[in-house]
Every structure is written in C-alpha cells, then in structure tokens.
Amino acid sequence: MVTSVQATVATGSSRESRAKNVRGGVRGRWSNMLYVAPYLSLYVTLLIYPLFAGFWLSLHKADFFGGSRFVGLQNFVRLFHDKVFLGAVGNTFYFILLTVPALALIGLALALALNRTTRSAAVLRGVFFSSSVLSVTIVTLLWRVVFAPDNGFIANLLHHFDKPSIPFLSDENLALPAIGITTIWWCLGLPMMLFLAALQQVPRELYEAAALDNAGRWKTFWHVTRPSIRRTFALVVIIEVVLQFQLFGQAQLMTLGGPNNASRPMVLFIYEVGFNRWDVGYAVAAGQILFGLILIAALAQYLVARRKEAF
Amino acid sequence: MAAQVASGAVGRGLGDRLILSATIGLAIVMLIPMLWAVGLSIKSNAELLVDTNSVLHAPWTLKNYADIIVGSQVFRWLLNSIIVSTGMSLGVLILSSLAGYGFARLEFPGRNIIFVLVLFGLAIPEQAVIIVRHQLFSALDLHNTYPGLMLPGMSAPFGVFLMTQYFRAIPVEIDEAALLDNASRFQIFWRVLLPMTLPAQATLGIYTFLHSWNDYWWPLVSGTNERMYTMTVGIAATQINFAESAGLGYLMAQAVFGSLPVLIVYMFFQKYIVRAVSGAAA
Secondary structure, three states, rough: OOOHHHHHHHHHHHHHHHHHHHHHOOOOHHHHHOOOOOHHHHHHHHHHHHHHHHHHHHEEEEOOOOOEEEEEOOHHHHHHHHHHHHHHHHHHHHHHHHHHHHHHHHHHHHHHHHOOHHHHHHHHHHHHHHHHHHHHHHHHHHHHHHHOOOOOOHHHHHHHHHOOOOOOOOOOHHHHHHHHHHHHHHHHHHHHHHHHHHHHHOOOHHHHHHOOOOOOHHHHHHHHHHHHHHHHHHHHHHHHHHHHHHHOOOHHHHOOOOOOOOOOHHHHHHHHHHOOOOOOHHHHHHHHHHHHHHHHHHHHHHHHHOOOOOO | OOOOOOOOOOOOOHHHHHHHHHHHHHHHHHHHHHHHHHHOOOOOOOHHHHHHHHHHHHOOOOOHHHHHHHHOOOHHHHHHHHHHHHHHHHHHHHHHHHHHHHHHHHOOHHHHHHHHHHHHHHOOOOOOOHHHHHHHHHHHHOOOOOOHHHHHHHHHHHHHHHHHHHHHOOOOOHHHHHHHOOHHHHHHHOOOOOOOHHHHHHHHHHHHHHHHHHHHHHHHHOOOOOHHOOOOHHHHHHHHOOOOOOHHHHHHHHHHHHHHHHHHHHHHHHHHHHHHHHHHOO
C-alpha cells in the first residue's frame, strides 16, 4: 500500500507554485484546514492515539478492568520466553512459506494462460477471482466440509478408492498446510489480477519481434515476458507476505490454533491473550512485534516500488 | 483485460488447447468447495448424517432454506451488514473527498508534513491498534452500536491517499477558469471537481463496501450482541458449535445464503470490483 507514496509527494511540490496563483494570496489559510479536519480528527483518535497508547500500554501489566502497573520491558522479555508465542511466530513464518510462493507462481501461471480476449478466458478469470469476494467465515465453512474426516468431500473420495480418511484439521503436521490450501484457494484472485495488469503493459511489438524470430513459447516467456514482470513479481510477493502475516480467521475458525498449538499464528495469539485472557499489556506487546515485522515488509515494498527500472 | 498479448504466433494450436484444458480442470477444482456446499444445502440433515454422498442423487429439498428464513437471524444480520457497509462507504467517500481536495489544492500550515503523517498510517496494521481501540470504544460506550462498527474503517488512510492523487491529476486550469467565474472554493470542489472524480469514487466505494462486508475481527470483538452481528460474524457464530449445530445442510444453506449478496454484486460489477481490489493492493 505504500507503493506510490513517493510519486505523490513529488508531484505535490511541483504543483505548489501553480496552486498559489489559483488561491490568490494567503487568505483563509487556517480555514483551508477545515477540509481535512474531519478526517484528521478520526485518524488521530482511532489510529494514531491507539498506536502510541499501545506503546505505553505494552510497558504495563494491565487487565481489561483498568488495573495496571508499570513493568518496563517485562512483557517483551516474557514474550521471548513464551513457548506459545515463539511457536506462533514460527507458525506464521511457516505459513508464509506455504502460501506466498504458491500464490505468486499459480497466480502468474493463470495470468499467462488467461491473458487473452476470448470469452472462455474471461469466464475463467471470473471463476478464479470469485472466491476472493467471499468472507473468511464462509471460506472456512466451505473448506471444513471439504476436509471433514467422516463425511467430507475428500474423505468420500478416499473411501471410494477404499482408502482411510485423513484427519487434516486434527493432525499436527497437516493442520497448517490445510489452512494454507484454504488460503491459497481464497486469495488466488489478487495475484492473478496483478499479473494480468502487468502483462497488459508489455509492449506488443516485443512479442511481434519474438514471433518474427520464431521464438517458441518458453523462449518468448523467458526473454520477453519475464524481464517485464520482474518488478510486479517482487511486489506480489511482498503484498502477499504482508497479507498472510495477518492470518487470523482461518486458524481461529478451522482449528482454534490446535492441535497442540501447531496452527496458532501470531494474530490469533494476540486475539486470545487480549480478548480471552484480557492480559492486554501483554497482547499489545505482541502486537508491537507484529507491527515491526510488517513495517519491514512495507519498507521493502516501498523500495521495490521506487526502483522502477533497475530491477 | 483487453488486448490479446501473450499468445504470439499461430501454429500452437495443440499447446494452446492443452493449457486451456489444464486451466479448465483447475477451475473445476476451484469450484468444488462451492458446489459441494450448494449440494449439501439442498439435502435433508437426517440423510446427510448417514452419508454425504447422497448429495449426488434425489431427493433434494429446500427445507434448509425455509428453516434459516423462518428460524434464524440471517435477515437481521443481513440488515446489519447492509447498514454498516453502506454507512462506512459513505463516510469514507465524504471524508476522503474533502481531505483529498484539501491536501491536493489548498494550502494551510503544516500541510505537507501532515500529509506524510497520514501516509505513515498506511503501514499501521489493525492488529497493532485493535486492543486500545477496543478499550476506547468501551469507554465511549460505542460497542454494539452501528457507529461503533463503522468508525474504525473510516479512519483508514487509504481513501485519503487515493483521492489526493486523483485530485492532483486534475489540471489546475480547471480551478482557474472557475475562479474567474467567481466561484467559491467550496463551489469549485462541489460543482466542478467532485463530479470529475466519479471513477475514483466508484473504486473506493466498492472497495470499502466489500472490505467492510467481509471484515471479521473488529465486528467480532465490538458487535458481540447477537442482534448486532454482521453477516460475517453471524456465520462464524453458527459454525463455532459446528458439531452440535442444527445440521450440516442447515449450516451450508446459511453459507450459501450469506455469500449470495456479494456473489450477485460480483457478477454485475466484476470489472469494478477487480479494479478496486487490485488497485488497492498495488
């Protein structure tokens, strides 16, 4: 989301001088603020204040009912010794590894296959994007009855071939991969569309030249398409890393983080500590760590977006 | 998605056909969970308890749909979702248009630094602020109210960022011409520039609506009263007691019913939705 920030800031100053002519002097300078004031008041109250109050709160042992005492960095020290939290961090990274490469590669493959004007390609694009408009609670409901070990869709298939069913969601090693499959199914539309948009930007002449050279499908992809979509590929990966960092609903609804904490991501940890155990200082501290990690990814996105050609 | 680009030369008929069949195969896999849910929703719960393969043959029934319409709160949740998503979208459009115009066209003390601070908000994830926000809303007694569900979404800076960019792209000569006609600043905004931003309004409005409709975490912790559930939270609530619930067919009927509004909207506004969602990401 930080992508075009720089461009905006840059165009801002170049328009300055002209805007001055339009305005005609300094008349009504403060009153001009009235246009941004309604938004700013919400922004400060609901985003900036909670962020900074959170920094302060994370230094406290605080419960929901207002009891609070200053403990310094103790919450953070506790986090780094909390096996459940460390496990959640590990699960989150493992989950990103499971989903992000698959999302980027399948998304790219679909974009390459469906980048044409035929009616069937349009319908197929519509199908692959359709799951993206569903809410997480519907997605998990659909996939639970696909994975269910006694009467689920996969179990029925396995029984048909006289194989025993697999308890996807109650097996320590399979729970997170199953959530990963659900997530890939749910999120596939966005990378596909981003790649399609990038493919439209590749100049047609390049393909015509490649065709004149009798370059095959693979050669054309490698020498023409690949260099033109490198930057998009990096952006898709980073966008998906940021998104999948925030895994919450799928794990909360499909496995509750189990079995044996095997599928608990960071955000679910924060939710449980903050809203079930009401250990709010501790939960906010865990939230700060998540924020730091996301900030690193966002910074990477900004840097990739900035170097337009160099990639 | 116009303009055929990738296919290149002729004489690749076989390869093309192979790719197309593979893609169609994948599309069918993609549709399986949805079709499975629809199938389960039109079977009686008793029959599904014995064997879910019975989906493939008659008798089918619409009883589950009749049951959710009569016996559950789905219409209440639907209404809540419509109110919250519409309210949030309108709020975002109004606040972002005003602020975008302000940042793009007007000068006031500290404008640039304030704008940079607002952009910084793009990097703040909800998880980093949700607990303090929750305490704040408790103190203000806003939980289980419509404003309580709408306001957090209106504080997100994405809309302001989008509208500022859009206003900046409109040539200043248009303002100058209107100023010569003695139009006031607000008239220029309201009568001249705002109508020119309609495409951006549509993108932002659709994005916000969909985002709000599908939002899970905030309504989960704020709208805890069953009467204030949104569709998304209501469906979560019924599946948490999955095993002892009213039955598989009933649950699936709820899932199908709950996804119909967005899927219908998606069918009609596919182009805009795709543009809104991918535009917001990149």
